[in-house]
Amino acid sequence: MKLKVGMSLLPLLFLFIFGCQNQNEKKNTDSKEVAQFKVPVEYYTLDNGLKVILSQDKTSPTAIVALYYNIGFRIEPKDRTGFAHLFEHMMFQGSKNLGKMEFIKLVQENGGVLNGSTRFDFTNYFEIVPSHKLETMLWAEADRMRGLDITQENLTNQQGVVKNEVKVNVLNQPYGGFPWLDMPQYANSNWYNAHNFYGDLEDLDAANLEDVSSFFKTYYAPNNAALSIVGDFEMDETKAWIQKYFEDIPASDLPAKPDISEPKQTEEKTFIKNDALANKPAIALAYHMPQRNSPEYFAMGLLDQILVQGDNSLLAQKLEKEKGFTSNVSGGINYLGNMFNYQGPMLWMYDLTYDNDTSKEEILTAIDEVMNGLKDSIDQPTIDRAIVKIRSQLYDDIGGTFGLGRADLLCAFALFDDNPERINTLEDSFKEITPEIVKKTIDEYLTKTNRTVLTVNPLLAENDKTKS
Incomplete structure (x- = not known):
């Protein structure tokens, strides 16, 4: 089961269109360079x-x-x-x-x-x-x-x-x-x-x-x-x-799709998984996503960048740099692909392993510090930085592996939206999201009542302690 396309192997396969306002047409505004990518479809x-x-x-x-x-x-x-x-x-x-x-x-x-x-x-x-x-x-x-x-x-x-x-x-x-x-x-x-x-x-x-x-x-x-x-x-x-x-392959009579809707979660769920082969504890936290293609969905894409993507993300800064609890916080929307190539209910999720002398409570306390102060950190410059990261990721995905990422999105948007041209409007969709929409999304979705916490209990580590 192949999970995700990897790093880019060729120069990015985009057509860049640069335009500048004509100095003669400029009226009380500065000339600006406009850059965008466009995939032929x-x-x-x-x-x-x-x-x-x-x-x-x-x-x-x-x-x-x-x-x-x-x-x-x-x-x-x-x-x-x-x-x-x-x-x-x-x-x-x-x-x-x-x-x-x-x-x-x-x-x-x-x-x-x-x-x-x-x-x-x-x-x-x-x-x-x-x-x-x-x-x-x-x-x-x-x-x-x-x-x-x-x-x-x-x-x-x-x-x-x-x-x-x-x-x-x-x-x-x-x-x-x-x-x-x-x-x-x-x-x-x-x-x-x-x-x-x-x-x-x-x-x-x-x-x-x-x-x-x-x-x-x-x-x-x-x-x-x-x-x-x-x-x-x-x-x-x-x-x-x-x-x-x-053209002459016959069509089939497709059955009605089953109901795949997910009921609203109303209280936090916590679970422990015993792992006889693990030597360190691990924790994962998941939140149910907003409906695909809604403003809140795109806001969650921005929050994913702000919270877990890259060394400057808030959870990486708190858990890796400040607390030293872990060396790698990883996460995202749709672990078996990306935030665009799915159709039904989905989770935003992140996970990490940590040392045996660190408690789960310490990890959750640090996470809650970030989440409780999250709305205060949301402003337009923060959103703009998240969009730059999303743009970079799109370039990597669409241009990587001889254009395989491009083929993936084109098929997904054709199957799920009947509109593969969506590939050329993704960045615009993120740019439409305001700080107010992001804060509204935090209030509705990044709450403990919408959260599931799963920890791994490392039995191998316990056995090692018993032996010593």
């Missing part, structure tokens, strides 16, 4: 419902094919926890014209890289290839959208692979699942948001061929997907290839 939909986003950039002779299906682990079948992730693995087991693992071989032998991941609200697959292999990748993605090789042998094999992944990444790992897997289960109430999306071992064993076939026919259809192409390609030629390979 062409968006359309095939007759079968497939959403297509094209974003051309000839900086490098590479192309990205990103295919996002509007099905994540949030709405996977009950009693089949981990099924969406299991199915992600099944997508590499063969299709009509490509045998088992031949999809991977095809990409790698043509000089490309590929991966897939399962998130809250989508499952995605991507290939980064030399641009002259773009048609090959479109054919291959269409081939497996058209039909998988669903056999008991492939299913049994991948059940074993995923179960082993759970054991390695969660069950047999210190701080395994903390807090990205654990916290949603503690903080949320609705099963769709609160179940073990990596998968209980019994549920993974219970999956059968009928489950796999039904899931594929229902959700892996063009009218439940978005396809983005980013990089060096010819527009008309690429449109013709997409039409050729995808």
Whole structure:
């Protein structure tokens, strides 16, 4: 389960537009340089419902094919926890014209890289290839959208692979699942948001061929997907290839989405997780997010920057620099992506490990000092600095990994908003947020009644004390 795109590998792929007022047109105002970035976006939909986003950039002779299906682990079948992730693995087991693992071989032998991941609200697959292999990748993605090789042998094999992944990444790992897997289960109430999306071992064993076939026919259809192409390609030629390979894939009858709303939290929740492999205590704090795309949502994005992002963030200054309780406060909105590529209820969260001679009460007291004085620190200069940090992060995300971050946002905005052009208005949305909106958001959302606190009890450390 790949979690997040990493650091930038190429110069940022933006078109910068600089303008200055003409001195002859200037009337009692100073000339100002205006800078903004603009990602080229062409968006359309095939007759079968497939959403297509094209974003051309000839900086490098590479192309990205990103295919996002509007099905994540949030709405996977009950009693089949981990099924969406299991199915992600099944997508590499063969299709009509490509045998088992031949999809991977095809990409790698043509000089490309590929991966897939399962998130809250989508499952995605991507290939980064030399641009002259773009048609090959479109054919291959269409081939497996058209039909998988669903056999008991492939299913049994991948059940074993995923179960082993759970054991390695969660069950047999210190701080395994903390807090990205654990916290949603503690903080949320609705099963769709609160179940073990990596998968209980019994549920993974219970999956059968009928489950796999039904899931594929229902959700892996063009009218439940978005396809983005980013990089060096010819527009008309690429449109013709997409039409050729995808247009005759039939749409499916999509079921009604279940109710994924989360009831309002009215009192603080606290939990302790015993960890036999951990040697230091850890703590994570989570708050339910405002509704996506609301003014308060963008205000929380600013507060995330102010509180936890970077060495100058308030919690880093208090817990790392002033108190010396920890060396790393990390956090954000949506630990399995970013604040833009999800659709349902979400948590803002941060976590840290700390020394055994520091108490949880000391940590919480220091945190409360920051939170109690937070509104007093909110003014326009503080917001402006947060916007600079957000802008920098957007540049890193959108330009990183040959433009993969760009493909991610384009698909997410197509699936969830039917508007991939949103990628070009994100900064403006943050600039519309005033100090008054930020303070209102603090009062409504950054309260103890909206907070869940999860601590890790390090049994390994206790055992070491007993031995000594």
